[in-house]
Amino acid sequence: MKYLITIIFLFLTSNSLISADERPTTDQQEMYQSIIQEVRCLVCQNQSIAESNADLAKDLRAQILDQVIAGKTKYEIKNYLLDRYGDFVLYQPVFSEKTLFLWISPIILLILIVGWYRKISN
């Protein structure tokens, strides 16, 4: 009888004995945290899903955590989101013809500055 109770007790508290596969490692936690901060919440559009309390944000966080634990790379997870929700969902603009100017502008600016500075100091 005591044996049975012990087994049942262990079974009931085995919540803490979840297999290591379902808990993220430190590295995985880091990747998870950094990804969720880069994903825009589509319901409360002024927050990332990291901060948002919206249901969709919670669902996406859970989905992303699962994928991180399953070993998917950041690139794969981001593509997963892009395929379903489009460019808007990521805070880092995808590099494409649309965003060419956006991404090149700092370099152009630097080149302009260097050129101008050399001109005026000669």
Place this chain on the structure above:
Amino acid sequence: MKRYLPIIFFLVLFISLLKSLFQDEMDIPSPLIGKNMPSFSLTRLGENTTVTDQDILGEVALINVWATWCVGCKEEHQLLLSLAEEPSIKLPIIGINWKDQDQLAIQWLDELGNPYQEILSDPIGNTAIDFGVYGAPESFLIDRDGFIRYKHIGPLTLPIWINEIQPLIEELKQ
């Protein structure tokens, strides 16, 4: 010549901002338009049987994501019922009950009517995520081969039906 740069830049900025004010609020465009609908395998509402995306192929159909907690779904329900009941419109409507409870959904449909040929349960929401759903209701028009042709976010209205969806259905049925 340099002196004109600031005012020119300002003019460009000013006109852009002016134009943006008159911009209509744009919905988030779906990247799924023109692509195959995502594969899924969901149970029928209140039953044990499963339906997959393959089962839906073969007809032009409307997939409608809805929930009992969603106010907009009540708004469009009347329209969906009339679409289902009108004999000249042969458009199967497939409902996906999103993040809901089966009993509540069955009760809701009993009270308000059931326009759906099939009702599938997505309580966890993973299929909805695959469809890029971010708020209920959302409706997807799929063609015979299962490609998503049109997506509408928010309650379906008669103008949308007449102006956007119906013509597209005509096109697809040819």
Place this chain on the structure above:
Amino acid sequence: MIPEIGQILLIVALATSLLQFCIGIGFYKKSIIHSGVVYNLSAVHSSALFVAIICLAYSFLTDDFSVLYIASNSNTNLPNIYKISAVWGAHEGSLLLWIFLLSLWGLLLAFSRKFNGQTEIIKLRAVAIMGLVSFCFILFILYTSNPFERLFPFPEQGRSLNPLLQDPALAIHPPILYAGYVGLAVPFSLAIASLVTINDHQWAGIARVWCITAWLFLTGGIALGSWWAYYELGWGGWWFWDPVENASLMPWLVATALVHSLVVTEKQKLFNGFSVLLAIIAFSLSLLGTFLVRSGVLISVHSFASDPERGMFILALIGILTGGALIIYTMRVKKGEKRSLEILSRESLLLLNNVFLCSAAALILIGTLYPLIIEMLDAGKISVGPPYFNFVILFPFLPLVFFIGLGVFSTWNSTNRNMISSIKWVLGLSLIAGLVTAFIMFDYADLLTTIGIILAFWTLISGVSPIFRGTFVFRDIIKVLPMSLAHIGLGLTILGVTVTSSYGITFDKSLRLGQSTKVGEYNFKLVEVNNSEGPNYEAKIATVEISLDGQEIAIIYPEKRIYDTNSPSMTEAGIESNLRRDLFVALGEELGGNSWSLHLQYKPLLRLIWLGPLIMIIGGLVRIYLTKPLTKLMS
């Protein structure tokens, strides 16, 4: 009755500002004779607005829900301090605060020291232009955003203030920030007044102190906003590159450039055109910020109730003020004298720094407006957020910080020969300090972190060194103290930002009651969760014990509050902080089995991020209040 008095006062303010402009600008001949009238008008104008705000505050305190603004933003359960702060808690009232502060600046300018001859005319015309700015804004309020508008039939109970705003920081963040925004109208007005009067460099000497003062408020306002976001929003971030944050950072960058440019214009009579342009741009960015926040074109956590009609009005306002200013600039600005600049002279380096500052502002502007432009071109919807800005801002910032160090050692007109040896010292010290901090204090560092820390020390040490160079004469120290403090403040901020970003630890963890987890070296234990109540909310309060090496160092109480069933729950984070590090816990969801999800953070040197601006502000205050009187005292 009281709201009607407020309404009438707004009309009085409208009239006085119009008169202030017309008389001051000389629609009446020989305006200088009437300068007294103009200045007195500004006093009447400010007083009217002050009493108007009192009227609104009074209506809040007496729960007058027949006023639409009050019904929308307050209710009887709201604590009194928040009823007063709610005056500027939403669009209409915050605009009232805006124009009041604007009128105060005009008043201060009007009653500042009297000049002689043409310079006094510049001042007079500047006061007139401030009147025009006020006039435009009061028109805006009266036509589209009247805080005194009545509501009929009026409700028994108001809607209440957004729970996020029910915080002491609401009492100080907007007033200080707005004081900065509108303060930039002073150099703006002086610049234009100068263009239409004698059109030379003299305005710079006058404008400089005004610019520093406005800059002080802007610095304080931005730092307060960041600090508030950190402890209030429940996720431990302190800067999000949100459009409204950007809208405050852009004028700050340009105002910083303006302060430096005015130094050159005043002392070397150079770059006058550039200074004038910067003055125009700085205030215009304030106006642009107002537009972005209140027109609804951009989604932001700060967006006030948006309305395209309001957007149209503000845009028209910008068209008149900025457009008008730029037209005058294009017509009147003189070609700069062709003087060749020594490559490492002070004027040259200051110019270079200003170019980097303006580039940073330009990049932020591009990033903020880009989604708008893409949508306008029907090219879809994209998001431009922290990953973009954090990357892109480094392009101007890294060279900027490097050249700041050089600039400190530079001299006017010539390349300082001694500079090289001084710089070698500072560079060496910075490298050592940086590498020690990175690798010994923190164990590891990637390239960017190392560069960041070295640059932080570079800024700090170069900022401190002018104090120790030369003789320890108090008068000389006071002269360099403002700049030193400002640069030291900047260095501290850079150090805080780099260290906290690189070495901070963040993660989510579910804990059962009694369970603990490690965050870095610290142990966090969830002891218990209790129910509690506030004046207008219900809460769950967790008790979290933090210990280090077995010794308990703090107990903190993160909360989850529910204000009403319609709003989402609010997290009040539990924070244990000192200058060395912040330990942060936010209470998440209740999971089954007495466990809770917690958001945990360890943030080293976080407080430096706000200590920096504080030191910068002290530097500015020294410049305004102490420099002149103390140097006079010493000589």
